[in-house]
Every structure is written in C-alpha cells, then in structure tokens.
Amino acid sequence: DAGITQSPRHKVTETGTPVTLRCHQTENHRYMYWYRQDPGHGLRLIHYSYGVKDTDKGEVSDGYSVSRSKTEDFLLTLESATSSQTSVYFCAIRAGLAGGQASTDTQYFGPGTRLTVL
Amino acid sequence: GENVEQHPSTLSVQEGDSAVIKCTYSDSASNYFPWYKQELGKGPQLIIDIRSNVGEKKDQRIAVTLNKTAKHFSLHITETQPEDSAVYFCAASSRNTGNQFYFGTGTSLTVIP
Numbered sequence: 001d002a003g004i005t006q007s008p009r010h011k012v013t014e015t016g017t018p019v020t021l022r023c024h025q026t027e028n029h030r031y032m033y034w035y036r037q038d039p040g041h042g043l044r045l046i047h048y049s050y051g052v053k054d055t056d057k058g059e060v061s062d063g064y065s066v067s068r069s070k071t072e073d074f075l076l077t078l079e080s081a082t083s084s085q086t087s088v089y090f091c092a093i094r095a096g097l098a099g100g101q102a103s104t105d106t107q108y109f110g111p112g113t114r115l116t117v118l
Numbered sequence: 119g120e121n122v123e124q125h126p127s128t129l130s131v132q133e134g135d136s137a138v139i140k141c142t143y144s145d146s147a148s149n150y151f152p153w154y155k156q157e158l159g160k161g162p163q164l165i166i167d168i169r170s171n172v173g174e175k176k177d178q179r180i181a182v183t184l185n186k187t188a189k190h191f192s193l194h195i196t197e198t199q200p201e202d203s204a205v206y207f208c209a210a211s212s213r214n215t216g217n218q219f220y221f222g223t224g225t226s227l228t229v230i231p
Contacts, residue, residue, distance in 0.1 A: 025216060042124075042221040043162070058218065059119075090161055107219055109161035116208050 003027045006091050006111035012116045019078040021113050023091030031091065031094035032074040033058075033107065034066060036087040049074055068094075081117040089113045120145040122210050124222025131198050132230050139225045141208035142190040148212040151191045152219070153182060156205045165206075166193070198229045 003026035034046040045058030047066040091110040121144040149170035154162035184191040208222040
C-alpha cells in the first residue's frame with residue numbers, strides 16, 4: 001500500500017460545512033495527489049503537490065483547496081461542502097524510478113475516504 | 119489535454135476463459151500506460167504497466183499490448199479466476215502532461231464460476 005493512510009475513512013456532513021481530509025505517507029515521496037472517483041467518470045485529479053508548499057490544480061479543482069506543510073501530509077479541504085462533492089476521495093503518491101523519468105513514474109493509491117454531503 | 123476511453127464498461131466471462139479490455143488515448147506524446155485493479159471498498163492497485171518503447175509485456179496470466187500508431191492499448195487476462203472479478207482502470211501519461219495521469223472510466227469484470 002506504499003505506506004499511505006487516509007483519514008477519516010468515512011464521513012457524513014451537511015451542505016455548507018467545511019471538511020478536511022488527510023493523506024499521510026511514511027516513505028518521503030515528493031509527489032502526492034488527490035483524486036475523486038465517481039460512477040461513469042473513473043478517477044479525476046483534483047490537486048497535486050510536488051513538494052512542501054508546492055501545489056497545483058488538476059482537472060476538477062473548483063471548490064477544493066489543498067495544503068502541504070510537511071512532506072508526509074497532504075490535506076484536502078472543502079471550504080463549504082456541496083452535495084455534488086459526495087464522492088470517494090483517493091490520495092496517491094508517485095514512486096520514482098531510478099533515473100527519474102518524470103512521466104513514467106507510477107502512482108500508488110491509498111484506501112480512500114467515502115464522503116457524503118447531505 | 120489527454121482523453122482516455124475504455125471499453126467495455128462491463129464484462130462477464132466464464133471461469134477459465136480470457137478477458138480483454140481496451141483503451142484508446144488521444145495524445146500521441148503519451149508514453150506510459152499503467153493498469154489498475156480495484157476491489158470493492160479498496161483503492162486501485164497497480165497490476166501491470168507498459169512504456170511506449172515496447173509493444174507487449176506479460177506477467178503470468180496478465181498481458182498488456184500497445185499499438186502506438188493506432189493509439190490504443192489492451193489488457194489481456196487469461197485463464198480467468200473468480201478472484202479476478204473487480205473493476206479495472208487504464209491510464210495514460212506523458213511528458214506533456216507532466217505529473218498527471220488520465221484515467222479511463224473503468225471496466226467491471228465478473229468471472230462466473
């Protein structure tokens with residue numbers, strides 16, 4: 001599982017409330033990612049980080065923010081949750097190859113967080 | 119950006135038969151193609167990958183083929199077993215997309231005992 005944990009694993013919240021999901025890794029990987037998974041859409045990238053305090057937007061970043069104050073933790077925040085953000089959220093890390101060909105490093109996923117916004 | 123399409127969305131096979139899942143991609147610069155297996159309630163697990171400098175890769179009962187000219191790649195599972203039942207995702211990545219993987223929409227495979 002590449003040493004990735006996510007918390008909480010399940011959460012039910014109400015529309016308009018703030019929510020923060022945590023991804024924690026133990027192997028000092030530089031790159032971390034947040035995806036959401038919805039039926040018919042596969043996995044879509046929300047935000048990613050390429051180092052402490054270095055983050056960038058993905059395909060579906062609206063309504064989400066992230067922070068990475070230390071290598072091991074990558075936080076995803078929904079400032080004001082909406083029902084359209086009900087989803088399963090996965091964190092991933094990129095494990096590098098010797099030689100560091102950036103585009104060919106694969107990603108390993110955490111166990112996921114199921115979020116329901118009522 | 120890259121667009122990855124995956125077919126079929128559902129697939130049922132008898133135990134012992136073969137299963138084939140196909141993906142197409144749009145960005146000719148894509149050069150890395152991983153496949154993931156996701157069991158119910160778990161995160162996706164990498165099962166095999168292929169880079170654009172090879173046309174085929176095999177690992178026991180699983181193989182992946184790549185046709186760069188046609189921009190499609192396929193997952194082949196032979197001698198299927200009930201434990202192969204899961205959702206399978208393909209993905210594509212390239213230097214042009216930097217750190218990003220683009221995923222297909224998934225195939226739900228059921229192996230009937």
